[in-house]
Amino acid sequence: MTAPIETTGAAAEAQSEVVLQGVAGKRIEGRSLGRIAWIRFKRDKAAVTGGIVVLLLILVAVLSQPIQTVFGLDPDAFHQDLIDPELLAPKGAFGGISWEHPLGVEPQTGRDILARIIEGSWVSLVVAVGATLLSVAIGVVMGVVAGFYGGWVDSLISRLMDTFLAFPLLLFAISISASLQNGAFGLEGLPLRIAVLIFVIGFFSWPYIGRIVRAQTLSLREREFVDAAKSLGARGPFILFRELLPNLVAPILVYATLLIPTNILFEAALSFLGVGIAPPQASWGGMLTTAVDLYQVDPMFMVIPGMAIFITVLAFNLLGDGLRDALDPRSK
Template identity: 80%
Template sequence: MTAPIETTKSAAEVQPEAVLTGAKQSQIEGRSLGRIAWTRFKRDKAAVAGGIVVILLVLLAILAKPIQAVFGLDPNALNQDLVDPQLLAPKGAWGGMSWDHPLGVEPGLGRDLLARIIEGSWVSLLVAAGATLLSVAIGTLLGVIAGYYGGWVDAVVSRLMDTFLAFPLLLFAISISAALQDGAFGLSGLPLRIGVLIFVIGFFNWPYMGRIVRAQTMSLRRREFVDASRSLGARGPFILFRELLPNLVAPILVYSTLLIPTNILFEAGLSFLGVGIAPPQASWGGMLTTAVDLYEVDLHYMFVPGMAIFITVLAFNLLGDGLRDALDPRSK
């Protein structure tokens, strides 16, 4: 007599996982690299908070003009009746804060600080984003070419990076911005100043991105997928833009988020020195310039634009740190 067949296990337990009829799809579904990175990013509460603040700041910059139109905020409107004519300080406590002026008013002229902060947000973010995009474009292109081809190409690009890094960037930016203030390239006024700032900050900062991309490319060019592409007859441009660049997205994205706050501070510094955004156009650096002259009258006026820059830079840094940890497969 043959031994009886054991039937204690259910049909779902004895079948292969691929043909399970009662298993849920989420139990056997694989996760993509993007989904894994998103899951790891969500665990970092500080990075999530920084990302939320960054999104709100971007929306504020994009919708600055509509917000001003809807709520009737004029960054250049004078409210001298709210300022003491002798002391030049705003009437009332905390810089003249009220329901009509939640952040107070500017000493001397009485301009609404909330309206000027909103107006300055799109200027600072536009300059920082444009300069970052220019730096990333130039640095990524030259860095990946130098890292992949090596030899004399790498030597030429590396010496070019060293040359740009040897420039005294701040003095160079001050001289160029001051020389082009009146008009150039058919532009004048605010568009010219924004364009000059984007060019000066972005064009002379690309070696930092170029060095990072070059080092990553030198590591990736020895990987198996590059050798496989070569064996199939792929040429240099195809390998650069179809094989290497997709694998460089993570470090480029992380460094870009860290470069934006640096450019915001650079723009604020140039505006603070008087060669950036010219008044009466509101900018966070320009507001700090005026605040330094009036800090004995009203210290509150220095606090408002200073906190705007501080929160923006902190949010971008937290977001960049979170992205770095989420996209790095070697991190815990």
């Protein structure tokens, strides 16, 4: 059995230089919190798939008009020659699916379903994103102010949140949308309906995110960096927008991502009830409304817009869950 060879003197110094050269040859880089979150997010295959679907939906919604122009799609064109005059159902199998109409045509009217799905995508996205931005903006400001200042300010804003949460939102949205159908605020037609939906959905749903932001702010205001900012002479507005808000980006982003599918479903429900987007403008909820009356004639007409809503909501939920796990792994 041989004893270990000890390196001393010049040999040890030479070995240290070799190790240092190897370390210097391989550059060590630090990872930011954003990069670490991105690495976690990429490992979640379901979240990545949901993100890809969301990006495709956004591209289809933004480029809906060019797509229809390039492929010769017209969501309002009637094709009565494709409808059986006796059954009022599309001719052929599976709702009249063909190369010219990949998803078939509507019963009675013969309008192309693919064109109306593409046309309805931007309506759902504009309403959902607009309502989400409005509710997030109001909820974040109210929640941060209530959580940071506390006292009577917190009590006042909290009671205001309780008041808004007590509103029957669906009935209130139906009454407002129905009363403003003819024109208001210098708007009429489709722009008015979209503006009313964004206002009703966004303005009356801000307490949900307001409560989340308030709870996070109550915890953050006790941290050392807030005390350090106060000791340096920073005032309330500076601490709110320069110290607290950057630390609230993660929960706000996650909740906003999960709120968008909820607003998509709400817009579809209002259109389904006849107080949302009015025909002939295509919307997924409006297509479901028409499909209810024609379900016996062509069941596929109900399946396609229903699947469009299902896939969109599922993709946003998967993306939101992935962002939550990536930004806050302790929440698993």
